[in-house]
Amino acid sequence: MADIRFLMENRVKELREAAGLTQTDLADRIGVTWQTISRIENAHTRIMPKHEKNLARELKVDPGALYSGDRQPPRQDPPSNASPPVPIPHITGTIPMLGSGVAGLDGKFVLNGNRIMDVLCPPQLAGVPDAYGVFVHGGSMEPRYHPGEAVFVNPHLPVRQTDYVVVQIAEEDESQDMAGYVKRFVSMNSRELVLEQYQPREDAPDDVPEAERFTMRFDRKRVVAVHKIVGSGIV
The missing domain is CATH 2.10.109.10 (Umud Fragment, subunit A)
Structure with missing residues (x-):
């Protein structure tokens, strides 16, 4: 369930494999299903704020390291009405x-x-x-x-x-x-x-x-x- 504002690549799969964990292992440690981990890794759902800290802890990284490139993770506070989505490239016009x-x-x-x-x-x-x-x-x-x-x-x-x-x-x-x-x-x-x-x-x-x-x-x-x-x- 990808967020139109926070649809971004993440490094969860890379970090999980580096830690020697299966999707089921990681899911059990943070209290979700393996399907949720799969959807996070494939950018079909955003990393919810309540899971971000737990993922970072189990993968032994700072929360910001969960994300690819220089994009920042979602804010912890609730989004404002006018929060913009992540830029979506499209044809001019x-x-x-x-x-x-x-x-x-x-x-x-x-x-x-x-x-x-x-x-x-x-x-x-x-x-x-x-x-x-x-x-x-x-x-x-x-x-x-x-x-x-x-x-x-x-x-x-x-x-x-x-x-x-x-x-x-x-x-x-x-x-x-x-x-x-x-x-x-x-x-x-x-x-x-x-x-x-x-x-x-x-x-x-x-x-x-x-x-x-x-x-x-x-x-x-x-x-x-x-x-x-x-x-x-x-x-």
Whole structure:
């Protein structure tokens, strides 16, 4: 579940093999599955802050040595709304469309850094580094956004109440890919992120208050990115 902001190569496999450890050995020592170690080594998931220190300890290196090149590891503090993604190289005059997977409940899709295609850059994003787009899944945001429509993101702009956003959420099971949603931003504090959609939630119990049927809440610790949508269209 690669983080669109922290999709980076790492040296975990190199360091693990140098230490004479198997993926299972290392997984047992830091309390995860061997599948999680495999996904970290293949850059399919970021190194979560809570695992970074343990990995460094077991591999007998400083945390910064877990990463390739001169890139720095993710900050330990929660990401801000406007944290930029890792630069994604693309053809001049285009931006990458990210995401993959079949839509889940309420427009959920896989947002793991996978690049689907390049499209012409919208005028409002010309010259904006790290701009990207995603496709809308499902009808939860109709009539504002429709299934298959492309939305375009400027990850550097601050997010305010009522802005439309692309959010990236870490699954509770860290072996799974991160989830993406296109929603309307309501609020975010140290405890939770609150979003809203225009159609009732598909998983909303019958006995919830009417307003909650259009509201999504996520534990703040699971929020990876909240990026502002600045345009949309058909590509």
